[in-house]
Amino acid sequence: MSADAGAASQSPASGTVTVVDHPLVAHKVTMLRDVGTVSESFRALCTEITLLTAYEALRHLPVESVAVETPITTTRSPRLSGPAPAVVGILRAGLVMIEAILTLIPHARVGHVGLYRDPESHQPVQYYRKLPTDIAERDVLLVDPMLATGGSAVRSLEILREEGCRPPRLLSIIGCPEGIAAVHSAYPEVQITLAALDERLNENAYIVPGLGDAGDRIYGTR
Ligand code: PRP
Ligand code: URA
Numbered sequence: 103m104s105a106d107a108g109a110a111s112q113s114p115a116s117g118t119v120t121v122v123d124h125p126l127v128a129h130k131v132t133m134l135r136d137v138g139t140v141s142e143s144f145r146a147l148c149t150e151i152t153l154l155t156a157y158e159a160l161r162h163l164p165v166e167s168v169a170v171e172t173p174i175t176t177t178r179s180p181r182l183s184g185p186a187p188a189v190v191g192i193l194r195a196g197l198v199m200i201e202a203i204l205t206l207i208p209h210a211r212v213g214h215v216g217l218y219r220d221p222e223s224h225q226p227v228q229y230y231r232k233l234p235t236d237i238a239e240r241d242v243l244l245v246d247p248m249l250a251t252g253g254s255a256v257r258s259l260e261i262l263r264e265e266g267c268r269p270p271r272l273l274s275i276i277g278c279p280e281g282i283a284a285v286h287s288a289y290p291e292v293q294i295t296l297a298a299l300d301e302r303l304n305e306n307a308y309i310v311p312g313l314g315d316a317g318d319r320i321y322g323t324r
Contacts, residue, residue: 117286118293119277122155130154131275131298135313141322145198148247148320151275151297152202159243159273159295160206163187185240186210190262190270192217192246192254193230195316199245199273213237215258219251224307226257238266247316249277249296251307252284259289269293275316276300278309 133139134147166183169176190213191200200212216230234240244258255272262270269291274281277296280303285292300309308314318324 117282117290119282119299120158120293120295121299122158122295122297124154127151127154127297134275135311137314139319141319144319148198148275148316149202152199152245152273153206155273155275155295155297156203156206156243159271159293160187162271163241182207185236188213188234188237188240188242190215190233190237190242190244190258192244192258195248195320196246198320199247199275203243203245211237211240213242215261217254217257219254219307224251224253226254228257228261231261233261233265237262238268240267242267242270244270244272245274246272247275247320248309248312249274249281249285249294250303250309252281255281255285256288259285259292263289271295276309276312278302278312281309 130147130151134144134151164183165180167178168181170179186209187207188211189200189203191197193214193216204210211234213233214230217226217228220227242262244255246254249255259270269289272285272292272294275297277294278300282294285294300312302310304310313319315324
């Protein structure tokens with residue numbers, strides 16, 4: 103795996119990772135990392151980074167050519183085809199990313215998976231799950247700002263597989279090699295898009311340099 107920006111690269115378990123290479127994304131990630139950024143700005147930055155990186159994560163969406171009458175003439179032009187995509191967010195922090203995706207695809211269906219990391223074991227604990235009943239027919243984008251140990255993403259991908267989903271794509275703001283390896287050793291076919299690829303996890307399973315606890319910073323709970 104390399105952090106080759108903008109280019110899709112192969113992780114050791116042979117899945118694809120794309121780190122979006124854009125000065126605006128880089129600038130906003132720097133602001134997000136800053137310990138002095140308050141919740142209001144933090145939420146806005148998460149939204150803006152999601153909008154910018156979704157451009158890459160949703161590049162594969164199928165389109166069909168339809169007739170459209172412009173004020174000048176009639177032409178054919180692409181529009182999204184097939185069932186509306188589903189965006190699935192991992193609570194809590196994924197909520198802000200869901201809302202951003204809905205501004206881009208207002209007709210998207212939404213699923214929620216509630217997980218928190220046990221503070222001792224760092225393993226995900228599930229407390230909620232509500233998905234569109236026909237999610238297996240839809241293109242699925244899983245969103246969570248942080249891909250740390252990968253436990254939360256892997257558990258969510260298990261849930262989506264239980265529902266019969268095709269391999270979802272994963273969009274996170276910050277990831278690290280450990281999280282990518284965990285996802286790709288369980289689900290090598292999952293394509294991951296990140297705004298930044300950080301160095302490593304620390305002894306508390308937080309991403310270094312990272313941004314701290316995303317949920318707490320989004321909602322001002324600590
Ligand atoms: C954070 C984050 C991810 C998870 C990532 O959530 O939003 O869901 O940790 O860590 P992992 O890759 O090691 O599983 P957290 O458990 O803090 O819950 P919260 O969103 O409710 O704050
Ligand atoms: N969850 C977070 O919110 N931040 C990390 O660095 C790791 C897990």
